[in-house]
Amino acid sequence: MYSEWTVKAKSICQSLLSGPWKNLSLDEITVDPITTGRSNRLFICSRPLVTSLNGPKPSKSHEESIFEQLKDEYGDVKVVVRFYGSDYTGEGNRYKCVTDEEELEILAILSSKGLSPRVLVPFTGGRIDEYVESIILPPNRLSQPTNLMIVAPKIAQYHSLQFRCQRDHDLVQIYRDNTEKACEKLETFDESIFAGCSDNSLELFRKVKTFITQKLGFRILSKMISTQHKRVFSHMDLINSNLLFPHPHLPHNPDDLMIIDVENSQNQFRGIDLGKFFCELYLADETKKFSSFYDSDIHIFVDCYLNQWFKIASQFNGIDPEIDNHEHLFLEMQLGILMALTFVIPWNVLHPNFDSLDMLQNSVSRIDLYTHFCERWSQIL
CATH class of the missing domain: 3.30.200.20 (Phosphorylase Kinase; domain 1)
Known part of the structure; x- marks a missing residue:
């Protein structure tokens, strides 16, 4: 049937x-x-x-x-x-x-x-x-510099679309609101549901609870607000499965990359969109330790992105030398990575399946990676 x-x-x-x-x-x-x-x-x-x-x-x-x-x-x-x-x-x-x-x-x-x-x-x-007919690259291949050099110009093209969405999304305020709601949920959450678990669910839960209730993610908000960001037409779900590379056995140009699943698109800070791309790439790549995620790869991406942006944005007066430069875009992406990591954690807590092992592990992985980058990039916070 x-x-x-x-x-x-x-x-x-x-x-x-x-x-x-x-x-x-x-x-x-x-x-x-x-x-x-x-x-x-x-x-x-x-x-x-x-x-x-x-x-x-x-x-x-x-x-x-x-x-x-x-x-x-x-x-x-x-x-x-x-x-x-x-x-x-x-x-x-x-x-x-x-x-x-x-x-x-x-x-x-x-x-x-x-x-x-x-x-x-x-x-x-x-x-x-x-x-x-296409292929989806696994995270450990997509994160290679040669492939980042293909992806970056395509995202710049996406960002150059002159499309105005009906709805606006203040992600900083949404994060604050979700954190408050998550705190309320965690205050009355019954830990006894983990009593019969043979895994480390209770330990993971307590780590998430500490992060949320102590509002450790708020550390970046003041810097996020005080930094000038470029608002562009953003995809907001640039995970590896939404990037279709041409199948190598069919006639194609190496950069014939397509982007799918646009339902989360919005007019948003480009640093958050690009930061989310990198943080989801890092989280999905189980072959590497955090120390193997090199800033040099982000720098390569920034150069390729800006090269394409300069080619396109001049057509609609979209170049601002104050922020369309390597140093500033790298800062936007650093903050975007941190924001994208911490933004999802209270959302996970509010999800009906929050107490599942997969959801707890995802939240703790985000906390660990967030902590790692806060330490690495302490000079910007």
Whole structure:
């Protein structure tokens, strides 16, 4: 039996896509779930390759090839069906920062610049996207300087989009508010639920509680507020699974990188967006110790980002020599890394699954990395 969402994905393709899709039975449409993201339900849907006017028939080369042909004379053979929301984010994705209409407008702009896949058909509660044969680099590869030099200019291009979102987000105030709410929750939290745990959940919980109730994350707020930041159109979820590198076995330019999952986009401080990219990269890379995260890699990134920014921003009078320089952007990113690390901790506490081992470990990892960088960069605080 097909799952409910698999059947929905097939039916959506059958009813909304043109050409051979409309004449297929549900059994002729294959569906593979995409499991890398948690915000939405994603499925790759495929139809047989049409090789003649007599109907859809898969060719031998199509079946034997490692990489299926993506198009035939009738159009897309593979597509991505996206249903907004998930078990984690709720139906419709309650955490998204842009409206559905804004998201479609953003994607239209990005795809016209080759920065994201095309939206083929929007529908209520989701959309059908172009499928792009690509790879996702693991964190330990993405953090290599050669790949950072590819990513940095693409993020600069993203930041250069002249798009104004309907909603504004004051992350400093949100962090303060969430910390107060987290303190209230922790004051009445019953530690006895960890009594039967064989792991170190209680120890982790107490470390998180100390960090929150003593408001250790507030250490950076005064510096954050007093520093001049550049506000740009930010992605705010630049994790490795949202960066699609071209598949090495297909014709491509090395820098044909696409950026997906734009639902958290907002007009925000660029340092926070870039800082979040690095802190999530560090947290996900389990192959390295904190001491192996070198400032020199950030400096390489800053140079590549600014080189691209200078090429683009002159077109809309977007260059400010006071802050569009290496020293200042590096400072923005230092503060952004610290802010991105500490911002999520009270949010984790407020999550219904806060007492799970995974959530506690994530919070403590953020505390440890935050502490490490506060010590390394003590001169800026």
